[in-house]
Amino acid sequence: MTIINSLFVSVTLLAIAGGITGIIFLVTQRFIYKYTTANFLVKINKVVILTFVIPFFWILGEIDHSNQIFLEYDLAVIVQKDSIKALWYEIREVVNFANVISVAWLIGVILYLLFQAILYYRFTQDVWEKRTEITEELWISAFQKSAADTNLDPHKIELCSAQSISQPCTVGIWKRSILIPEDLVNTLTESEIHIILGHELTHIRKKHVSLKVLMFVLSSLNWFNPVLHMLKSSLNEWIEISCDEDMTVTANGKSREAYANMLVKLSSTVADQSKYGKINAITYFGTKKRLNLLKKRIVGIMKKEHNPDRMARAITVAGMICAIFLGTIIAKEMDIAMHAAFSNHIRVFDESEIILEEVTAMDEGYEYTDFDENLFEKQVVGINEMNPSISYEIVYMDSHSEMLVEPITAEMCDHPMEKVNVAEHTKNADGSCVVLMYEGLYCKECENIILGEIIYTTSTVVCVH
Numbered sequence: 001m002t003i004i005n006s007l008f009v010s011v012t013l014l015a016i017a018g019g020i021t022g023i024i025f026l027v028t029q030r031f032i033y034k035y036t037t038a039n040f041l042v043k044i045n046k047v048v049i050l051t052f053v054i055p056f057f058w059i060l061g062e063i064d065h066s067n068q069i070f071l072e073y074d075l076a077v078i079v080q081k082d083s084i085k086a087l088w089y090e091i092r093e094v095v096n097f098a099n100v101i102s103v104a105w106l107i108g109v110i111l112y113l114l115f116q117a118i119l120y121y122r123f124t125q126d127v128w129e130k131r132t133e134i135t136e137e138l139w140i141s142a143f144q145k146s147a148a149d150t151n152l153d154p155h156k157i158e159l160c161s162a163q164s165i166s167q168p169c170t171v172g173i174w175k176r177s178i179l180i181p182e183d184l185v186n187t188l189t190e191s192e193i194h195i196i197l198g199h200e201l202t203h204i205r206k207k208h209v210s211l212k213v214l215m216f217v218l219s220s221l222n223w224f225n226p227v228l229h230m231l232k233s234s235l236n237e238w239i240e241i242s243c244d245e246d247m248t249v250t251a252n253g254k255s256r257e258a259y260a261n262m263l264v265k266l267s268s269t270v271a272d273q274s275k276y277g278k279i280n281a282i283t284y285f286g287t288k289k290r291l292n293l294l295k296k297r298i299v300g301i302m303k304k305e306h307n308p309d310r311m312a313r314a315i316t317v318a319g320m321i322c323a324i325f326l327g328t329i330i331a332k333e334m335d336i337a338m339h340a341a342f343s344n345h346i347r348v349f350d351e352s353e354i355i356l357e358e359v360t361a362m363d364e365g366y367e368y369t370d371f372d373e374n375l376f377e378k379q380v381v382g383i384n385e386m387n388p389s390i391s392y393e394i395v396y397m398d399s400h401s402e403m404l405v406e407p408i409t410a411e412m413c414d415h416p417m418e419k420v421n422v423a424e425h426t427k428n429a430d431g432s433c434v435v436l437m438y439e440g441l442y443c444k445e446c447e448n449i450i451l452g453e454i455i456y457t458t459s460t461v462v463c464v465h
Contacts (some may be wrong), residue, residue, distance in 0.1 A: 009342050010055065010101045013331045015225045016338075018052035020327035023228040024236060025320070035312035038300060040242035044236045044320055046211075051324055052218055052228055057332040065355075065388040065431045066335065074213050075339050076428055078461065079138050089348045101342055104225070112220045113385045128171070131179060132161035142214045146197040147159075150205045157204065159197075163183050167266060168196050170203045172211055195247070201245040237293055248301050260298045265285060267294055336430050369398045369455050371439045374417055389428075394442060394449070395421035404449075411448045417441040422451055431442045433463035 033041055061067035079086040089098070093441070134140070139159065147154035158177035168184070171177045178200045202304045203209070215232050222228045248256050340346060392404040397419065410423075422440040427433045439452030 002186045004102045004106055006343075009103045011221055012334060012338055013057060014052050014055055015222055015228070016334055017047070017055075017057055017324075017327040017331035019225065019227040020330055021048050021051045021323045022231045023322070024323040024326075026227075026230055028319070029234065029238075029392055032312070032316050035309040036316065038238050038245050040313060040316075041238045042235065042242050044316060045231065045238055047324075048321060049215070049218065049231055049235065051327060052222060052225075056324065056328040057335065060328065061334045061335070068340060068387075069389050069429045070335075070343075070345070075336065076430065076432060076434075077340055077342065077346050077348045078432075079348060079350065081350050086348075086350070087262075093348075097342075099344060107206065108223045109220050110222045115210065126164045127179065130164070131158075131162045132179070132182075134161050134185060136185065138308075139185065139193060140192040142190060143178075143197055146194060146201050149198065150201045152201055152205055168200055170174055170200045170209060173213065173442075175206055176209075178204075182231075191258060192262050192265070193271075194458075195259055196266075199243050200325065202246050203239075206239075208239055211235075211345045231438045236298065240293065241297055244301050246296050252376075257303050260301050261299075263297055264292060272276050339429075345387075366393065366395045366399070366421065368395050368397050368439065369419055369437065370397075371419070371452075371455065373441075376439060376441065376450075378450050378452060389426060393423045393425070394440070395423055395437075408449045408451065411446070412450070413443050413446045413448055415443045415445045417443045417448075417450070420449075421455065422449060427463050431463060432459065432461050434459045 001031055025044065029041060029045075032044070034366045058067060061070075077089065079089060098410065143159050146152050147157065156176065158175070160177055160179055161182045162179045163182045165179060165181050166183075167181060169179050171179055178197065180196070215235070218228060219232060220434040245258070341451075392408065393402045394404060395399045401423070418441070420440045420442045424436040424438065425433060426435075437455045437457070439451070439455060441450040442448070
């Protein structure tokens with residue numbers, strides 16, 4: 001359960017970072033398209049989606065050591081007695097909220113995968129297993145020519161017809177196939193066949209089906225995130241428009257008009273294909289009966305210039321970098337809140353039960369507290385490694401102190417040893433700190449330190465040490 005809980009917290013932080021970047025992209029994408037191309041938008045959309053995968057905020061956590069602190073320590077949460085916050089954490093503990101929400105997320109992932117598996121099975125039974133190889137000479141010659149134009153080997157791609165689909169589609173990652181509705185096989189002209197095959201082969205050349213597999217995985221993990229689903233829909237649109245761009249980049253006005261007419265013709269013959277339209281993992285359907293997308297594609301074919309503004313692209317890249325940085329900073333600022341809300345590694349303390357040490361930036365250090373040397377008993381064997389979040393200071397009898405930079409050896413020696421206090425200062429990820437003051441014996445010659453019992457423990461809400 002701990003692993004599931006940690007994974008859910010990580011996915012949630014990635015959703016925050018990616019969500020910020022994704023919203024900025026979704027708001028500005030139409031404006032960017034005016035000065036660039038759909039192919040450029042596809043690349044930017046991919047980068048934005050990667051923010052749901054790559055935890056850039058983890059780098060910041062490595063710099064301030066908070067990643068290690070979250071792994072090794074429980075998060076301290078301080079509440080006021082009888083407050084709403086205290087009541088919330090009491091309820092949270094009773095219902096084990098962290099585990100409940102993690103299990104709910106995992107169930108959502110499983111249900112999403114199950115839904116896709118059912119769609120895959122239906123598609124296999126109704127379409128894939130009933131496909132028929134196309135042998136008509138007109139289709140074969142057009143297929144070979146289009147494959148050569150796209151630098152693909154036609155022998156590694158199937159060209160088949162199927163009864164249960166109403167539009168051409170590309171299927172498979174390793175065993176790649178182009179499926180043509182059976183009703184269209186004998187009704188299209190040679191130029192229309194070239195348009196359809198060229199478009200589908202462009203999907204194969206750019207590995208768009210593989211991209212949809214990645215989107216399928218991300219969608220399953222982020223089933224609760226509407227921003228990712230909008231980005232997925234946006235990416236699908238830009239991919240279709242980018243394929244149109246590739247097909248018409250050197251075409252004249254008449255060829256572009258013929259291409260647009262082909263889209264309209266296909267749209268007018270569309271039957272109900274919704275039961276297969278959500279099979280994200282295995283297919284990449286071509287033209288869909290969506291008037292808005294059809295309009296965008298036709299406008300892109302007939303009016304869009306294919307020479308992007310270099311300055312616009314540079315500004316867009318710089319803007320996306322800033323958006324990613326903003327999302328990363330916000331996710332990093334939210335990591336404590338997310339761990340406090342969803343992690344099961346927290347400890348709740350009543351504010352009235354904590355001794356708060358009054359510490360200011362002008363304080364010179366810790367005060368020495370005397371102890372009976374005859375009652376001294378060694379309590380700590382030694383500190384083998386110095387933890388970046390924990391520091392030690394020797395406090396002498398005159399209350400001046402010095403920082404320790406080497407591990408505490410705790411070895412006995414024959415030299416006279418001086419009574420000291422040893423302050424163990426732990427800085428928490430939320431900015432607070434805890435100080436444990438130990439009795440100690442210190443040998444200046446061997447530089448050995450023996451730690452005894454804890455004299456007192458103090459805590460500050462905001463560390464200024």
